[in-house]
Amino acid sequence: MWGDKPYYSLDYYLKETFGxxxxxxxxxxxxxxxxxxGTLGVNGCIFxxxxxxxxxxSSPSLSITSQIEEAKNRVSGKLPAGQTSFIAYFQAYxxxxxxxxxxxxxxxxxxxxxxxxxxxxxxxxxxxxxEVLALLSECAKIKPLWVELGLQTIHExxxxxIRRGYSLSVFEKAVRDLNDIGAKVIVHMILGLPGESPSxxxxxxxxxxxxxxxxxxxxxxxxxxxxxxxxxxxxALALEEYTDLLIACIERLPQNIVIHRLTGDGPKKLLLAxxxxxxxxxxxxxxxxxxxxxxxxxxxxx
Numbered sequence: 115m116w117g118d119k120p121y122y123s124l125d126y127y128l129k130e131t132f133g134x135x136x137x138x139x140x141x142x143x144x145x146x147x148x149x150x151x152g153t154l155g156v157n158g159c160i161f162x163x164x165x166x167x168x169x170x171x172s173s174p175s176l177s178i179t180s181q182i183e184e185a186k187n188r189v190s191g192k193l194p195a196g197q198t199s200f201i202a203y204f205q206a207y208x209x210x211x212x213x214x215x216x217x218x219x220x221x222x223x224x225x226x227x228x229x230x231x232x233x234x235x236x237x238x239x240x241x242x243x244x245e246v247l248a249l250l251s252e253c254a255k256i257k258p259l260w261v262e263l264g265l266q267t268i269h270e271x272x273x274x275x276i277r278r279g280y281s282l283s284v285f286e287k288a289v290r291d292l293n294d295i296g297a298k299v300i301v302h303m304i305l306g307l308p309g310e311s312p313s314x315x316x317x318x319x320x321x322x323x324x325x326x327x328x329x330x331x332x333x334x335x336x337x338x339x340x341x342x343x344x345x346x347x348x349x350a351l352a353l354e355e356y357t358d359l360l361i362a363c364i365e366r367l368p369q370n371i372v373i374h375r376l377t378g379d380g381p382k383k384l385l386l387a388x389x390x391x392x393x394x395x396x397x398x399x400x401x402x403x404x405x406x407x408x409x410x411x412x413x414x415x416x
Contacts, residue, residue: 115369115411116412117129118341119293119365119402120364120406120410120411120412121405121411122369122370122372122373122375123372123373123410124329124372124373124374124375127329127372132199132231133391134194134197134199135194136196136199136200136201136231136232137189137192137193137197137199137200137201138173138200138201138202138203138234138281138360139171139179139181139182139186139201139202139203139230140185140203140205140206141178141202141203141205141207141224142172142174142181142205142206142208143174143178143204143209143212143220143235144174144206144353144360145206145207145208145209145211145212146207146208146211147208147211147238147262148208148211148217148238148240148241148279149162149206149238149277149279150207150379152381154277154279155277155279157277157342159266159277159278159343160275160276160277160333160341160346161276161336161337161341161342161343162341162355163303163338163339163340163341163380163381163384164340165253169399170171172184172185174206176204177222177223178220178223178224179227180247182202182224182227182229182230184202184227185200186200194240198228198229199229199231200229200230200231200235201232201233201234201260202224202225202227202230202232202234202235203234203236204221204224204234204235204236205236206236208238208240208241209235209236209237209238210235210241210242210246210250210337210393211237211238211241212238212394214245214246214249216223217246217249218249218252221233221235221249221253222253222256224404225256225257225393227254230257231257231258232257232258232259232260233257233258233259233260234259234262234300235250235252235259235260235261236262236263236264237263238263238264238279238280239261239262239263239265239280239284239285239287239288239289240279240280240284242261242286242288242291242292247291247295248294250276250292250295251255251295251296252334253386254295254296254297255258255296258298258346259296259297259298260297260298260299260300260328260329261292261298261299261300261378262299262300262301262302262303262331263285263288263289263299263300263302264278264302265285265301265302265303265306265318266278266302266303266304266307266316266341267307267310267314267315268282268321268322269310269314269317270282271309272307272308272310272314273310274307275307275308276307276308286325289292289325289326289327290326293326293334293371298328298329299326299327299328299329300328300329300330300331300374301322301325301327301329301330302328302329302330302331302333303318303319303322303330303331303332303333303363304333305332305334305335305351305356305359305360305363305413306335306350306356306359307335308343308346308348311400312358312359312362315359315363315368316362316363316366319362319363319366319367320366321378322367322371323366323367323368323416325369327371328371328372329365329371329372329373329374330361330371330372330373330374331375331378332364332373332375332376332377333375333377333378334351334356334377334378334388334391336378336380336385336387336388336391337349337350337385337386337387337388338380338381338384338385339383339384339385339386340384340385344386349370350387350388351388352388353388353390353397353400354392356377356388357400357401360376360377360401361404361405361408361410363410364405364410364411365410365411365412365413365414365415366413366415366416367412367413368413368416369413369416373402373412375399377394377398377401379391379392379394380392385386398406
């Protein structure tokens with residue numbers, strides 16, 4: 115149904131949409147987050163590193179154009195002849211949290227690059243005011259627009275523990291507003307948050323499957339050096355535990371939701387646990403093998 119995978123992968127969606135493989139370029143706009151600048155807090159979420167989820171991004175001292183060109187040069191050896199199509203991914207911190215004039219400048223700079231076919235912006239649901247939505251609407255009329263929202267969990271007790279800083283109703287409004295302007299919504303969900311049982315995580319999946327979202331990023335909780343989580347009594351999931359949870363999640367997700375990620379890789383220099391997650395190829399092969407053995411596929415339980 116989706117090539118060689120039993121789920122609707124991002125790679126499959128991009129090839130289906132653009133007719134070829136599309137690479138993502140991670141950008142750093144030098145922005146911050148209301149959970150770091152004192153508006154909501156100063157330490158960020160308990161699992162967030164100093165890089166603000168942009169540990170693999172370029173330096174914010176470079177212009178957006180320079181970051182794009184630098185990234186293109188890094189992957190040029192991997193590209194087939196004639197490959198010049200990329201996603202501009204504003205990843206680090208909260209990318210709608212800044213002066214509108216600056217946001218307009220950086221987004222339009224990325225959109226004006228002829229090799230960029232899609233704009234992806236990672237942000238928080240509580241940083242989508244009227245001016246920001248108007249700007250995103252402008253962008254969506256130029257090239258396809260994705261907006262990534264870090265929901266992580268639907269459970270308010272967990273949200274308070276991880277210091278997410280907004281309620282589920284804020285997320286729901288953001289999803290409605292983004293759909294209204296023609297943006298596709300991608301949602302981050304974390305498996306293995308402190309205190310969450312498997313049934314709690316699955317209820318988050320059931321909820322997400324009922325929302326008008328285009329895609330999901332499923333993320334293993336990493337324990338990174340110098341984060342508040344690193345100082346907590348927390349036991350990371352084993353590979354087998356994570357795989358069981360992940361497969362259960364995929365089986366109850368509607369088949370129209372694109373799965374952008376099955377896990378994630380924390381920077382090796384910061385990763386404290388689980389160490390098995392640093393071998394991404396091994397992890398993905400294990401997950402896909404288990405799905406094949408179990409005759410598992412996306413939407414199986416719906």
